[in-house]
Amino acid sequence: MERSKNIFGNEISDKVYNKAVRAKKKHIKKFGDDSNSVYHLSVSDNATLSPFIGIKNIVTTEGTESINTDKGIIIGNIRMGFGHYRISMAIASAAYSMGYTPYWFDLNSYSETTGGKVIAHLNSLYSMGSRWSQKYPIFNKLYWEPLNSEGFRKLSYNAMDQKISELMTPIFKELPKNMPFIATHVWPAQAAIHAGMKKVVNVIPDNWPMALHLAEGSIHTVQTPSAFLGYKTLKGMDGKKILKPIPDKQIYEVGHYIDHELVINLDGDCEKRLDRIKNNETKRILLTVGGAGAQKEIFAKIIQNLMPHVKEKRVAIYINVGDHKDVWEGLCEEIPELSSISLNYFNDWSKTCDFAKMALDNEISGIHAFYNEDIFAAVYSSNFLMRSCDILITKPSELAFYPVPKLLIKRVGGHEAWGAVRASEVGDGTIECETFGKTLQMLHLMINGDEILTMLCNNIIKANKIGLYNGAYKVIELATRKL
Template sequence: MEQKVYGNSVSEKKLRIGTFFSKYYARKYGFETETPPELTAVPHTGGYDDFGLMAVTEKKIVPEAERNAFDEQKGIMLGTMRMGFGHCRIAIALASAAKHAGLIPYWFDMLSFPDTAAGKTIRSMEYWYNLGSRVSQHSRFFNNFFWEKITSTAAQKLSASLKNAAMADMYAALFRDIPADFPLLSTHPWVGHGAVRAGLKNTITVVPDNFPLAFHIVEGTTHAVQSPSTFMGYRTLFAMGDTDSGIQNCMPASDIFEAGHFVDHEIVSNIEYDCDLRRKRMKDGKARRFLLSMGGAGAQVMKFAEIARKGKGAIEKGKAALCINMGDHKGRWALLEEELRLSGIRYTMHTDRKQTIAFIDEIREGDLQGVHVFLHDDFYAAVYTTNLLMRVCDVLITKPSELSFYPVPKLFIHRVGRHEAWGAIRSSECGDGTIETSSPSGLYRTLDVLTTDTDLLDLYCTHIIKNAKAGIYNGAYNIIKHIRRGKQRR
């Protein structure tokens, strides 16, 4: 296996765990004897109506008359997977920008091939990631001494990139039917490593976090980042060596660019309209609207319950309204439902996607009262409901994840992994969100100000509009432009 990243050596000792897991999963799931799937495209459930999104799937499960070839003139591949919700939410933003540019976005989810060794391996690792995220929210010892390090220091060194690359052969098998020069936007490094190993030549690695981690580096691709600090960190491979003198070479300038924040066209193009509605609701004394968005690992149930209890009085007096998107987490909703019941908090349930969309359209310029819970079986709907709701809410309450970069006023609760901390730093410095409120007292003081006063919320609206005019939220557009230029050069 290659022992270097951009010419910087990594000791074999650092790579042993990656090699071990590569051999373990390949043997466990029979990679050496499997036949790679043949690919086709079909309209994506939900996403086709929104963005003309096409889903990449196996030919054998699709009737011949319903199969669609890849459009090599107008197509852009969106490589993603569920590892939390963030990677898929970024892919949705790119799909939106691609549609706006008149292109055909193809949704290539590596978990859409559940019978392959790659699909089984990713599902197994997703299980452990979700479990670690949830345990971190209940055990301070585990969080401080294990999870914070796993999600930062362990992923920061160059060896993390090569450990990911150890499984590239397994992932590459999924790309066998994709033309070598087909534009591919990878929102997870495992996708990028598979694409490079499969010989794809026009791939952009879309980096999700604001904290530079070698985990996201995929040599052989171009890296798109969201902020100047992230650009500097990756360009210089800052703190990614095993020692202070461990880095001899930087990432080439041609392999990285600052795109801006990855945000949907529908959100960016309506920023002033949405902020005007927020200010109008403040002026008219309407209930302050808070959106709680559950992450893909479902780790924040008890925090949501505490916030609901804290806001109960304001909700009953009509001073606040609460929207809770539980994603597709039925099991986590069962826990939260019990907490709401014990607290005497009534709620309205929304589980039908079409009715959810109609409800959001109704409250856009109308009134909203009480507590509303959203739970959808379909994964796409589970993720995209937050994107729809953030436009009609006043404040998004979230951990500092991929949502840190969206143009909506944000109240940040405690992170789930140290790598997320820099998302809150970026947002607070851009002026569109709070700093991370790790302590309960800090969280509830800030929540009170956002509920009863107007100055802080108005400040965030002002900066969101300024940022929009400066192009800070144009990252998805810029990635589409960049990869199209790359295809034209070829």
């Protein structure tokens, strides 16, 4: 099937299709054509996460271990920001808890392939755009916000991606075609369908329906009822046209994609937060930088404002800069005393894990900074740290769906606005605080009073009772059901 010409029965114009063909040819000219290549695959343990959630990496180096086709689940992903990796880890965690082996299949990591080179190129452009959007308001207003809310929304954009994702299929040749394949980015989902995989689940992020995320031929999952209705009807994906909808049983609303370790400990972690509030103990605040490293400026202002509270032991701060050491260095330039008063956990995964475990049941004070050049540790550190924090400060991307009290700062891209809408309506996070002034107002309310944090904790407990955070488990059930 020519998936760039017809999307769920909706015809794509010859003009758009021809543009997609030219785009594919342009990438081939720049990055080569490996369509006749065969990449031999083997398996290795993921040194960082295998001890916790059983992840094994699918690699192109020689090895003796092969994929377990009976109890294995392939998780297709790319690193684009941290969000898609974060969802992958949640899916892997749920799979491992249900007795499956999660196999990590990152198309971006196969740098020798044409597809890997294309993804790395496009990812670098997206990261640059994210950073520029925070530095240059006019760029954000005139280009980045419209692109991320309306540009990616169009069926024509999906037609382009479908054609380009054909370049990503050679790495799939040795994968067992009947194995469950769960994609946490649309490109692996599209490529898997092009490559003939039979059980593909396309795990859609965010809360704003965009044609960018469509992979016809797969089972689509979303986290919210509003996203379900928007995707089901393909609302606004071709101007004001009423489009043919996604057929029944090809899209499901499953709830938020959350790691097993967080879900099973959710009630207990919230009760500890409520006890700290009641006893007027030090409030723990986690600031976590996104994959593009675009939040340095506002984080610097927040930390500067919190310094007096830290010295009075009213607040403790966790700062996770992920794998962006330049962000940490920039923060230290803005706040000269930060370096000298912080306890650093840099490139020390064992020390990070020990601290996160200790913080669950012990008093915490001061500032604790985390950085790791290993992408898995960089992302998963926030998972460990959020269990013992009282407030997570983050932009409203994938972390907006996590069951921890959240202060949501200015978005990076228009699509993220709807993550804040979801969190504020569920009641486990704030409304989006678009300016530093609004962020500071909300932060002071959360630090100096009990009302907001108590409400958020109680709402998380209530939401958990109705299974709102069980989306990762339901994705596994959909992927492993018999056809």
